[in-house]
Amino acid sequence: MSAASVNQGDNAKGDATSHNGLPxxxxxxxxxxxxxxxxxxxxxxxxxxFDDLLSTEEKFLRKKVQEVMEKEIAPVMVEYWEKAEFPFHVIPKLASLSVAGGTIKGYGCPGLSITASAISVAEIARVDASCSTFVLVHSSLAMLTIALCGxxxxxxxxxxxxxxFNTVACWALTEPDYGSDASSMRTTATRVNGGWVLDGQKRWIGNSTFADVLVVFARNTSTNQINGFIVKKGAPGLLATKIENKIGLRIVQNGDILIKKVFVPDEDRLPGVNSFQDTNKVLAVSRVMVAWQPIGISMGVFDICHRYLKERKQFGAPLAAFQLNQEKLVHMLGNIQAMFLVGWRLCKLYESGKMTSGHASLGKAWTSKKARETVSLGRELLGGNGILADFLVAKAFCDLEPIFSYEGTYDINSLVTGREITGIASFKPPILSKQSRL
Incomplete structure (x- = not known):
């Protein structure tokens, strides 16, 4: 960044904070x-x-993540959220947690239990949802795809x-025209001598503006099936630009990716991705992790509200002394206890080999919905300060909106579970299904 652009940014910040030029x-x-x-x-x-349910390893990791997030991330999160910039200087701090790679064993990865991995996601999200998304995209999507399909x-x-975290990864599935209907993607992969040529466009790809490694999905022009590829930063024909003006997860750098005749050598084609169904084994695990993000966000909002209500006084008494406020706080608390149990049970189902895609989808859909309610109550409790990022709740309120929609919207995840419990798929409107049979 040039000195001129820094000065322009400083002036803009001054103008935004005060009409008289004062900070x-x-x-x-x-x-x-x-x-x-x-x-x-x-x-x-x-x-x-619930700490009693955790193993010694899981308790140790939880405390370690709490300490780093509270000491290193909490002091800077509002500043970077407001600027919609990523705090690259905290990556070594996140690396020190040793959570990247999650359950992957070997190759320098931590080989955590899925419960330990989930707890780490929640504790990161408790302080900052954007940091948890950065880690999830890198670890539970990109790294896991390489581990399972590479x-x-x-x-x-x-x-x-x-x-x-010496290198950073992203996971490029979604396209401008295909979000929930991701299996209909248009990005293509054409076989050429020594490798493949990729053409297409991706959108909403977290970490993509600075990722060193991009896991990209494309349709094989010969088989019409979905294949996966590892694309390196700076590849000729690859362009990633930041999506501006988001209201949530503002620290996360979501990008538009233009892919114009990008050559990928044979050694960087993922041999384990031969159809769209092969992405589901990655998505099932990542949805467990994403289900823990709303749990963690709700934890943080409750902790902030609990302190705030005891500090803030009106009518000669702390806000915690008022019955209406106590009821809302208890409502939030009850939601969190139930959310934690659903997330914990999901992990145990996965560990026992009993978890289905419907289980994972219900967990993600339900926790994100209950978190919306929980954070809304927290916003009410903070009154006017409930719209300031300084007190976390407004920031969490906004950050939950993209989480409610990504890794499968609430509706799509509900339909995944609905298909599993009824045996009937209802993703496409009946009129379209009827036309396809004519």
Missing amino acids: ALDIATAFPQATPATKFPPMKWDYYM SEAQKEKYLPSLAQ
Whole structure:
């Protein structure tokens, strides 16, 4: 970034904060009665003592993630969320958690239990949802695809560096015309001497503007089936640009990717992706992880609200003393206890080999819906401060909206579970299904 652009940014910030050119008051000075989220509150949400359900390894990891997130991420998250920029300087801190790669064994990956991996996602999301999305895209989508669908040579080449965050990955499935209907993608892969040529466009791809490794899905022009490819940053014909003006997960750098005659050598085609169904084994695991994001966000909102209601006074008493506020706080608390149990049970089903795609989809759909309710109650409890990112709740309120829609919208995930329990697929309108039979 040039000095000129930095100066322009500083001027713009000054104009935005005050018409008279003065900077805005620090939140601690402007509102001394309550502590902002840059100083994160202690954990108060675990009312049913779920910590007792965790192994020693899982408890240790949970505490480690809490400490790093509260100390290193909480102080900077509002600043970068407002700027819609990624704090690259915190990547080494996230690397120190040793969670990238999650359940993958070997290749420098941590080989965590899925419960430990899920707990780490929740604890990252408790402080900042954007950081949890950054890790999820990198680890539970891109790295997991290489681990489950890659060759031995690909695993050895890419996973060790990704596990240390020395390189960053993204996962490119969604296209401008195909979101929920991802299997109808138009990006193509054409066989040529020594490899493949990819053509097409992807959209909403997290981490894509700076990713070193891009896992890209395309339709094989010979077989008409979906294949997977590893594309390297800077490949000729590859262009990734940032999607601007998001209201949620603003720290996450979602991108539009233009793919124009990008050559991928044979050694970078993922041999385990030969149809769209092969992506489902990745999505099933990632949906378990994504189900824990709303749980973690709700945990953080509850902890902030719990502290806020005891600090903030009106009518001569702390807000925590009012019956209406206590009822809302207890409503939030009950939601979180139920959400945690659903997420924990999902992990145990996966570990026992009993989890189905319907189980994973219901977990993601239901936790994101209950989190919406929980965070909305938190926004009410904070009154005017409920629209300030400084107190986390407004930020979490916005961050939940993209999570409600990605990794399968609430509706699509409901239909996945509905198909499983009824045996009837209802993704396409009946009129279209009827026309296809004519």
